[in-house]
Amino acid sequence: MRPGVTELEIRLLLEAVYQTYHYDFRHYAPASMKRRLLQAMTYMHCDSLSALQAKILHDRSVFPQLLEYLTIQVSELFRDPEFFLALRRQVLPMLATYPSLKIWIAGCSTGEEAYSFAILLAEEGLLDRTLIYATDINDQSLRRAQAGVYALDRLRQFTLNHRAAGGRGSLSDYYHAAHDAAVMVPQLRRRITFADHSLATDNTFSEVQLISCRNVLIYFDHELRDRALNLFAEALCPRGFLCLGSKESVRFSALAPRFRELCAAERIYRRID
Amino acid sequence: MSALPAESAGAATVAAVVIGGSAGALEVLRPMLAALPPAISVPIVIVVHLPERSQHQLAAVLNHGSAVAVKQAEDKEPIRAGQVYVAPPAYHLLMEPSLTFALSLDDPVHYSRPAIDVLFESALDVYGDRLLAILLSGASEDGAAGLQEVHAAGGITIVQAPHSAAVAIMPRAALALFRPTHTWSPADLAAGLPQLLSLPTECRSPP
Numbered sequence: 001m002r003p004g005v006t007e008l009e010i011r012l013l014l015e016a017v018y019q020t021y022h023y024d025f026r027h028y029a030p031a032s033m034k035r036r037l038l039q040a041m042t043y044m045h046c047d048s049l050s051a052l053q054a055k056i057l058h059d060r061s062v063f064p065q066l067l068e069y070l071t072i073q074v075s076e077l078f079r080d081p082e083f084f085l086a087l088r089r090q091v092l093p094m095l096a097t098y099p100s101l102k103i104w105i106a107g108c109s110t111g112e113e114a115y116s117f118a119i120l121l122a123e124e125g126l127l128d129r130t131l132i133y134a135t136d137i138n139d140q141s142l143r144r145a146q147a148g149v150y151a152l153d154r155l156r157q158f159t160l161n162h163r164a165a166g167g168r169g170s171l172s173d174y175y176h177a178a179h180d181a182a183v184m185v186p187q188l189r190r191r192i193t194f195a196d197h198s199l200a201t202d203n204t205f206s207e208v209q210l211i212s213c214r215n216v217l218i219y220f221d222h223e224l225r226d227r228a229l230n231l232f233a234e235a236l237c238p239r240g241f242l243c244l245g246s247k248e249s250v251r252f253s254a255l256a257p258r259f260r261e262l263c264a265a266e267r268i269y270r271r272i273d
Numbered sequence: 274m275s276a277l278p279a280e281s282a283g284a285a286t287v288a289a290v291v292i293g294g295s296a297g298a299l300e301v302l303r304p305m306l307a308a309l310p311p312a313i314s315v316p317i318v319i320v321v322h323l324p325e326r327s328q329h330q331l332a333a334v335l336n337h338g339s340a341v342a343v344k345q346a347e348d349k350e351p352i353r354a355g356q357v358y359v360a361p362p363a364y365h366l367l368m369e370p371s372l373t374f375a376l377s378l379d380d381p382v383h384y385s386r387p388a389i390d391v392l393f394e395s396a397l398d399v400y401g402d403r404l405l406a407i408l409l410s411g412a413s414e415d416g417a418a419g420l421q422e423v424h425a426a427g428g429i430t431i432v433q434a435p436h437s438a439a440v441a442i443m444p445r446a447a448l449a450l451f452r453p454t455h456t457w458s459p460a461d462l463a464a465g466l467p468q469l470l471s472l473p474t475e476c477r478s479p480p
Contacts, residue, residue, distance in 0.1 A: 001422055002394060029375045031367035031395040036379070076379070197430065218348050218364075218376045246363050247376050252349045 009049040024200040027224035040069035073109040081164035086266040102132040107216035108134035111145025118188040135197035148184030204235040215245035229255035293416040294409030295322035297439025308463040311340035328362035358435025360387035367395035383415035402427030408439030411443030
């Protein structure tokens with residue numbers, strides 16, 4: 001049986017996190033949030049959510065631990081290869097008509113999505129004229145993303161994904177193997193700016209031609225999802241591209257009229273004006 | 274919603290049905306859905322463990338022969354009465370207090386995503402003792418803990434009778450934890466579910 005947790009305790013804890021650490025989880029989807037908090041509570045040896053709240057209020061050093069539970073996202077290079085194949089075939093030829101490109105990976109976690117885009121762009125001859133902004137709220141994830149080091153045992157799946165995504169060369173052209181890890185090559189990292197940005201509290205920072213925000217909005221409630229989609233509509237250039245996760249859509253959102261489907265199966269949209 | 278006194282039996286009106294199963298569950302689900310009248314006054318939400326490829330087909334497979342429409346639940350979709358929903362492949366399916374669905378890619382539970390416990394526990398947080406939860410044949414212990422919580426909160430719980438299950442691990446895991454409201458064979462389920470859903474209420478038009 002799950003330990004008892006009241007809605008009030010959850011609200012108070014998220015408010016405490018916001019007031020103390022300025023991370024705003026108050027509009028995350030409640031059901032998943034509750035599960036994650038229960039998990040954190042167990043692993044951080046607290047008998048109640050109120051106890052967990054007291055712990056993070058009085059000891060700043062334990063907050064990053066909680067943040068991990070609330071933000072952790074597991075990804076892969078070329079996760080959902082069909083998506084990257086659709087990008088390669090349908091979107092990149094259109095992006096190639098721009099003299100310079102800016103791409104925003106919103107919720108980049110530990111960097112896999114950003115490096116996948118960089119590799120894809122390199123293969124299609126577009127990386128040299130592209131800047132990739134990869135943002136997340138978790139500093140620890142951003143540091144790992146910046147380092148671009150992935151365990152070697154994950155490379156098998158990455159390689160399969162890359163091939164299924166229509167990869168032209170060998171994935172090994174894009175990393176150096178060192179001990180038990182693969183380090184992404186500097187040519188990729190040079191084109192990526194990893195930065196702290198919150199879809200809950202920050203605003204847009206640049207005009208971009210493409211935004212990828214996959215499997216992030218499922219964790220937001222309606223209000224926060226709409227806020228994020230509104231940021232995307234503002235940040236995208238006219239007819240810019242928005243990529244969502246394979247089971248996400250702009251349906252059931254007030255912002256739906258700002259986008260039209262380009263590739264329904266892969267959840268690729270274009271901004272309309 | 275309703276603060277009216279419960280029926281004489283003391284049972285609260287069922288507001289939603291959640292169903293979980295794995296190996297051997299489809300064979301039970303199909304006749305069960307086929308036995309339902311076209312207009313039901315609750316949503317029915319189903320998680321069945323299947324290989325990802327078959328999971329894509331689940332809504333179509335269950336739709337065949339069911340008078341009630343079956344669809345794959347979408348993220349942030351409003352939960353509607355009179356509709357059967359199944360989880361999309363490889364995502365957890367949760368029910369939200371705002372009466373919408375939510376998806377998550379959080380870790381598998383009992384090696385499963387979608388997981389039955391995740392659906393049951395989130396549904397319980399929304400519907401409380403007005404939830405009816407059913408655990409079918411299966412080769413995993415997923416769902417047992419969630420079902421126990423539904424039971425403890427006063428919801429109706431039904432476990433497929435282990436002797437009638439193609440794989441009895443799942444029903445047995447639940448029965449090891451508590452005594453459900455009913456332990457039913459597939460035939461009992463097909464006959465009994467419509468009855469449980471037709472409890473009279475003040476706000477429903479007659480069928």
